[in-house]
Amino acid sequence: MFDTTRRRVMQALGIGGTAAVAGCSVEAPTASETTTERRQVEQTSTPTVDQVAADPTDIPDPIDRSQPTTHEVTLTMEEVTAEIEPGVTFDFMTFGGQVPGPMIRVRQGDTVDLTVENSEGNALPHNVDLHAVYGTGGGSVATTAAPGQQNAMTFQATYPGAFIYHCAVPNLDMHISAGMFGMILVEPKGGLPAVDRELYFGQHEVYTDGEVGQEGKHSFDIESMKNENPTYVLLNGEKYAWAAANRGPLEVQQGDRVRVFMVDGGPNYSSNFHPIGNVWKRAYRDGGVPEDGDFDAYADKNIQTVKVPPGSCMIGEMDTPVPERIKLVDHALSRVARRGMLAEVDVLGEEREEIFDPDAGGTSHEGPQYA
Known part of the structure; x- marks a missing residue:
């Protein structure tokens, strides 16, 4: 299904001699070029989905190991139409059909084999720049893929922290605004403090x-x-x-x-x-x-x-x-x-009036009152 031919990437991006393959171009995309991208999305049969809002609880478990390992991670670019609010729809660009994209959770010293898949029904090329990566464009050049393509790279997570990843093609501001960003969490070797x-x-x-x-x-x-x-x-x-x-x-x-x-x-x-x-x-x-x-x-x-x-x-x-x-x-x-x-x-839970007493003024409340 997925093609990895570099020529198709270049053709899809419309790369000229003065533009970078990915990320901020030497010459920024013109309004006309950006409008052309928008029209490409609108003229494509973009699937309508019930929601793009990522579930805040749907994240990987904390890491509980002392040795590095290798992860196989796939990010799939999906262009979809969804509601921003009832009755208002918009063409989103997403990683995995959700905003923000799925959290990637690894440990400092781990190796990540990352595959980027640009769904065949999409209108535009996409890629991913991870701020947790030492490498040109945070990996965006290596992962650029036209619709129906995939590309891959390998990197080691050498420094800990929470870092953004995002699409970084020439119209990157448009793609990020439309939803193409997420987080890669690199836990330090000793892990994060336990929470509930x-x-x-x-x-x-x-x-x-x-x-x-x-x-x-x-x-x-x-x-x-x-x-x-x-x-x-x-x-x-x-x-x-x-x-x-x-x-x-x-x-x-x-x-x-x-x-x-x-x-x-x-x-x-x-x-x-x-x-x-x-x-x-x-x-x-x-x-x-x-x-x-x-x-x-x-x-x-x-x-x-x-x-x-x-x-x-x-x-x-x-x-x-x-x-x-x-x-x-x-x-x-x-x-x-x-x-x-x-x-x-x-x-x-139960009220603790010594910390907060919502009834101190004598007003009767039915259940918790929220500001």
């Missing part, structure tokens, strides 16, 4: 020719992207994807230590990632973790808001001493109130 729950999120902007909530099919809009004026700012590819108003809230038990992984695909906005009603008890900025195992000395502690630049990640841990609804937001709050950037986590 882990959750995985990805933030990105979507630039369309419609307004928020305008029903119908939205097309990608190059001018909005050039002006960095998105229609939506999303967490996991849908408006309020994992909030109570949509597919959430997520649930944890009182007393759980909860670790949150977040990757900011951008392509342009930094996130100001904040848990309303909680705090990052430990925060690892830009996804950095210690190689010597001294997490307590390395982490920032009791951080209210972590800046996550586009193309970077964060790891944050929360304690959950009281029942509540935690709202995970970008504290540029118009993105929450008006553009869709929110997830919610319910902490289930």
Whole structure:
């Protein structure tokens, strides 16, 4: 099914003498070239799917071994049509049909045999640049594939941390905005500290020719992207994807230590990632973790808001001493109130009035009240 001929890649990319094969070109793609790519997607019979919002709980287990190993990993590029919110559809570009793409979890010193498959029904070439890779373009040149193709490479994960991976063809900002980003987590040799729950999120902007909530099919809009004026700012590819108003809230038990992984695909906005009603008890900025195992000395502690630049990640841990609804937001709050950037986590358990008493004013409440 999959062809690995390099000539087909070059033809699909339309590579000229002054453009790079992958990543940021010497000459940036013109608006006309970007519009042509958009039309190629729209004119292709793109399958419609029920959701692209990745399940935040669907991530690999923590690594529990002391020796390196070799992983065989396949990333499949899928161009699909899905709802951003009810009645509003958009043509997404994805790794594995989800936003963010599947988390890849390895250990420092592991080897990864990575295969990239560009589905035959797709309209455009794709590849992957992993920030955890020493190598040209983070591997993007080696993995560039036209529709119906696959390419492969091998790399060793030599430094630990949480790193973005993303598509890096010449129109990379368009491809990332449309959903082509994810996280590769390289655990240090001694592993990460034990926690009770882990959750995985990805933030990105979507630039369309419609307004928020305008029903119908939205097309990608190059001018909005050039002006960095998105229609939506999303967490996991849908408006309020994992909030109570949509597919959430997520649930944890009182007393759980909860670790949150977040990757900011951008392509342009930094996130100001904040848990309303909680705090990052430990925060690892830009996804950095210690190689010597001294997490307590390395982490920032009791951080209210972590800046996550586009193309970077964060790891944050929360304690959950009281029942509540935690709202995970970008504290540029118009993105929450008006553009869709929110997830919610319910902490289930018994009230502890010495920490938080919602009835101190004598008001009667029926069940937990959430801000």
